[in-house]
Amino acid sequence: MESKIKIVTPGDTIGSTGKEHELGANQDSISGPGTYTEDGIIYSSLAGIVSKIGKLIMVKPLKKKYAPLTGDIVVGRVVSVEHNRWKVDINSYQHANLLLTAINLPGGEQRRRSDEDKSIMREYFKENDIISAEVQSLNSHDSSIFLQTRNMKYGKIKNGFYLKVNHNLIKRMKNHYLNVSVKNVSVILGNNGYIWIYYNPAASKKVAEVDMIDALMRGEHHELNLQEAVEIPKEVAIGLSKVRNCIVVLDRLNLPIFEYSINKSLELTEEVEAPFDILVNKEIINSIEDAIKDYINENYLNNFSSLKDEGIMEVDNDFN
Amino acid sequence: MELSDSEILFYQESFKNGFRVDGRENTQLRPIKIKHGSIPAAWGSATILYGDDDQEITVSIKAKTQIGENGSPVFAFHISQKSDAKDEDKGLIKYYVESIQTGSSLFTKIRAAEKTKNLLNSFLDKYMGEVIDRSELYLDQSTSWLLNVDVHLPGELSLNQLQPISIAVLAAFQNLRFPQVIVTQDQVTNNVEVDLRENIIDEEGTDTLESVSTSDSCLLIQVGICGDNIIFDPTKEESLCVDTSLLVAINSKGEVMGIEKIGNNVGFDAMKKAVQIIVEKAKDIFEFYGFNS
Numbered sequence: 213m214e215s216k217i218k219i220v221t222p223g224d225t226i227g228s229t230g231k232e233h234e235l236g237a238n239q240d241s242i243s244g245p246g247t248y249t250e251d252g253i254i255y256s257s258l259a260g261i262v263s264k265i266g267k268l269i270m271v272k273p274l275k276k277k278y279a280p281l282t283g284d285i286v287v288g289r290v291v292s293v294e295h296n297r298w299k300v301d302i303n304s305y306q307h308a309n310l311l312l313t314a315i316n317l318p319g320g321e322q323r324r325r326s327d328e329d330k331s332i333m334r335e336y337f338k339e340n341d342i343i344s345a346e347v348q349s350l351n352s353h354d355s356s357i358f359l360q361t362r363n364m365k366y367g368k369i370k371n372g373f374y375l376k377v378n379h380n381l382i383k384r385m386k387n388h389y390l391n392v393s394v395k396n397v398s399v400i401l402g403n404n405g406y407i408w409i410y411y412n413p414a415a416s417k418k419v420a421e422v423d424m425i426d427a428l429m430r431g432e433h434h435e436l437n438l439q440e441a442v443e444i445p446k447e448v449a450i451g452l453s454k455v456r457n458c459i460v461v462l463d464r465l466n467l468p469i470f471e472y473s474i475n476k477s478l479e480l481t482e483e484v485e486a487p488f489d490i491l492v493n494k495e496i497i498n499s500i501e502d503a504i505k506d507y508i509n510e511n512y513l514n515n516f517s518s519l520k521d522e523g524i525m526e527v528d529n530d531f532n
Numbered sequence: 533m534e535l536s537d538s539e540i541l542f543y544q545e546s547f548k549n550g551f552r553v554d555g556r557e558n559t560q561l562r563p564i565k566i567k568h569g570s571i572p573a574a575w576g577s578a579t580i581l582y583g584d585d586d587q588e589i590t591v592s593i594k595a596k597t598q599i600g601e602n603g604s605p606v607f608a609f610h611i612s613q614k615s616d617a618k619d620e621d622k623g624l625i626k627y628y629v630e631s632i633q634t635g636s637s638l639f640t641k642i643r644a645a646e647k648t649k650n651l652l653n654s655f656l657d658k659y660m661g662e663v664i665d666r667s668e669l670y671l672d673q674s675t676s677w678l679l680n681v682d683v684h685l686p687g688e689l690s691l692n693q694l695q696p697i698s699i700a701v702l703a704a705f706q707n708l709r710f711p712q713v714i715v716t717q718d719q720v721t722n723n724v725e726v727d728l729r730e731n732i733i734d735e736e737g738t739d740t741l742e743s744v745s746t747s748d749s750c751l752l753i754q755v756g757i758c759g760d761n762i763i764f765d766p767t768k769e770e771s772l773c774v775d776t777s778l779l780v781a782i783n784s785k786g787e788v789m790g791i792e793k794i795g796n797n798v799g800f801d802a803m804k805k806a807v808q809i810i811v812e813k814a815k816d817i818f819e820f821y822g823f824n825s
Contacts, residue, residue, distance in 0.1 A: 449551050
């Protein structure tokens, strides 16, 4: 059975509850989130995609605030330092909490946090620091968001700059830490729409993960985890700005931002000498748009199940 | 919005390299899309889109109207007083900046934005008050046009927006057309009466609306100073990484009409260097934005 995606606007008719004053099993359909009922007719109250589960009809908005799920990779900015936690802006409905117990101590120490740790919290992260983290949990009562950085690839990030895009364009993927096709440039794609583009000299080298852990346990900074400010060569600066501008173009065109779309855009702009031209040259922008749309059409839109697996959009049962 | 120490260092390194994060050189400007006449009901209007995310600024110009006793519109005029001899026989231009942060909605209103709005208004009144030769607005009998210029920004207010606002204002004044009027003074009552010409479109089908010259108009050019580096058209992030910002009101001939400092104190040499570069590039800047004299 072919799945259909139905997009509606506020006020569109999407179903009926059947006879008036009938409830429960006697109703044809039940009005769910994003809908309202008038005289037995169900209307959409949002612009979005209609979804039906059994008798329940709901409308999922096309644009919504970032709602984190457990396991999401996020890039955030520390907003405040509190008694035993940090508040982090992750572009969501509220600031996330990063507890002192949820971070890696220097040297990979595994111990109970002491009062001294609480007094030196700013040595770990201070206001305006940019960090990458994982969503550890969501409180079921008040939807508070808790982050964790208990992995060597999380924590404070440097040697780069941050970019904000529409979070709906960033799919939930297996790997959000990308080494793009430009030498020594890496990208962290936060599910929350915050992206970090940075100079990573180790990106072109293959280093065994066990070496990194060993170095961390010895209290040394391994290359991959070396996040001290370094001087950036000009060719890398050009690469960084090319990656940035390609992502900005993808955001403007409302195209998904993932490894293929970034690398394809870079491939199409390889001959461009001035990276700023990527933002203003219509031919370049059109070629990127055509290439990415062709890829999506070939690989996704003809097969809705893979669309759902990849998390691009959720398509439930048919709605006629 | 603030940046971390490492981000600030990164941006400052990029200024030293002469190659910014978005690929521009230090003195390179971002292109702007301008649409003239975006508000048909206004006498002059323009909408511009600028920045990576196409932020919008709309400017509309109209003489304030009121309905008179006989039901016909009455235009608000500026009657110069004998006491303000400097402004005698010149029209007035008033600026009103609004955004969703300062509007009436309780959901989007931000109190701190009122201060930024007032600063923007004061800068515009000070430096764009002479955007055109106000004597062109003079009619007769000590009566001249009073133009109300509404500047609308849908998003967040900041002082970084002064440069694009000035571009939108100049584009709106280029689009400005106002009707010809006849001013008469009643000899008995000394009341001034203003009437529109009967036919705005003449017998040959062309409109008789008047426009003003914008050849000597000024723009507000913002530059950031970071050590020895002068950064033109800084983005929001870059503005946080410079030592100070200068706002220079300049016309296409390179004549400086005013300078304002935003931020920390700056040495005279750095300021002189920044202003010199702006003066040298003045004509190119006007041509870049499509304001050819």
